[in-house]
Amino acid sequence: MRRTAALLLPLFALAALLPVGVAPTASAQAPPTRSVTVGGTGVSSYPAFTADVTRYGVRTTAATGGSITVTASTSDPDGTVTVDGRPAPVGQPVALDGLADGDEVAVRISDAGGTTSYGLIVLPAGFPLMTATSTGEGPSDGLVFLTLGSFFTEVPPFITAVDDQGVPAVVVATAGNDFKAQPDGRYSVAATTSTPGRTGERIAALDPTFQQVAQYETVGLVNTDFHDSILLPNGNVLLMAYEPDEHPDFVLDAMIQEQTADGTVVFEWDSEDHIPESDALLGASFGDYAHINSLDVMDDGDILASFRNTSQVLRIARTAHDGFQPGDVVWRLGGVSSDFTFVDDPEAGFCAQHTARQLDNGNILLFDNGAAYAEGPFAAQTGDVCPDPDGPGERRARPFSRVVEYELDEDAMTATLVWSYTDGTYTPFAGSSQRLADGHTMIGWVNDSPIANEVDAEGDEVWSLSTTGYNSYRAQRFALRDAVAPEVAVTAPADGATFVRNQVVNAAYGCTDRGGSTLQTCVGPASPGSAIDTSTPGEHTFTVTATDGDGNTTEVTRSYTVEVGEHQPDGF
DSSP, X not given: OOOOBOOOBOOXXXXXXXXXXXXXXXXXXXXXXXXXXXXXTTOEEESOOOTTOOEEEEEOOGGGTTOEEEEEEESOTTOEEEETTEEEOTTSOEEEXXXXXXXXXXXXXEETTEEEXXXXXXXXXXXXXXEEEEOTTOOOSSEEEEEEEOSSSXXXXXXXXXXXXXXXXXXXXXXXXXEEEOTTSOEEEEEEOOSTTOEEEEEEEEOTTSOEEEEEOOSSSSEEOSSOOEEOTTSOEEEEEEEEOOOSSOSEEEEEEEEOTTSOEEEEEEGGGTSOGGGOTTOTTSSSSSOEEEEEEOTTSOEEEEEGGGTEEXXXXXXXXXXXXXXXXXXXXXXTTOSXXXXXXXXXXXXXXXXXXXXXTSOEEEEEOOBOOOOSTTGGGOOXXXXXXXXXXXXXXXXXXXXXXXXXXXXXXXXXXXXXXXXXXXXXXXXXXXXXXXXXXXXEOOSSTTSEEEEOTTXXXXXXXXXXXXXXXXXXXXXXXXXXXXXXEEEESOTTEEEEETOOOBOEEEEEOOSSSOEEEEEOSSOTTSBOOXXXXXXXXXXXXXXXXXXXXXXXXXXXXXXXXXXXXXXX
């Protein structure tokens, strides 16, 4: 039986200060003090336990071996504790074995302060400590999707979606990039291809339980790239590729391909036909001269594509309209051949950018990395290529990153900076920005401190997440409904068992859940350890019902028979 990991951290005791000689009333009494702790070989947990935080990560090592102890207590002498639906002694350790990555231990405490379910999520060995802070109005709804790894050192990789405490609701010990929710209702992640003769990645489509249900690679090309993909509601898929080219100057072309659900290519775009050598800011002889890194479908169906190494965002016609044919560049924003003049931007434009997105108001939001030449293994991907506000047409180093929002006037051909955020952090590679429904902006800094943060419309930070030694290509917040139903295990009564009337048979069952919303109830006709009904002869059923925090419900029914005749106890 699989069970989950637990958490251990002391709680604060609250003392009620009352005037001398005045009897405390129910409303004046301090709530009971609770604590939940975990133990085991190499086990630790986060965040520190407080009664109003209900989910905790249990960090493990290879030596943990799936075994932990959980101790839960309340200062209320009448309080009770269950672990995975089974009664547990208050303040005494409960041993759990056979736990696997992602399992969740449900600890339920009932006392004078009410009833609360605490979820303790067993993390894969080596999962890093995550430290989150919330300020002001706090973060938006949803979970933050990350692909934890390192561009520079060997660390165990993880794909995860974490809550506002940095505790995973989904976690898999594997490498990947661009983990996200897709417009067609599925999730996706880019993983290394295993197809013979191909290079790059494959885009794995995942169902609501995060099982792979499809995968996509470009057709007629050798490469599929991880930087971005779009699974469209009509079943079509937009992919990108870094495709080898025979051109003597251009080694890798940036490709965009749209295919139908059956793999028929209906649109294909090649940077060689549309981006001249003069736009390549790192030099025409540099192989990855364009470096496509994001795709977006605009409100009229055109494609918005970002090219880091030209510091350009292109609007590309996906269908014929307004005199443009499919594949034509409608306009270029940024770079040395920008069709727009930048207005009210102290940096005179962006450079080396990522995640160019059209907002609901029509504006363009992007993560403006900045750039500066740096020695080292990635030197060829660096350069002093940002616009120089003091020398129009000149390029300079700008070693700090921003998130910027531009309002475009396609008649006057101006790009007016209407919102920006920076704290001085420099992210030379990757990074992301995402406008949320409430007006907040989620920012992925790639760096570990912070790896992500969220700011409100005024630019005030409302949430931040840090770790040590890890990067994430992007950080994006999405709603995620728990689609995994709880599990119920009933060992007594056994299905089909026969008892005699008034025989004492104690119920034995428990419930588990691992979908991220935490087990809330595990209820049968008799609680575990108490007697089932054998007073009436005939056929009987015993049904246990488990419900999680998102309302998923599982019922397990066992049938048993009570025969006529009084049960005679042994020993006479």
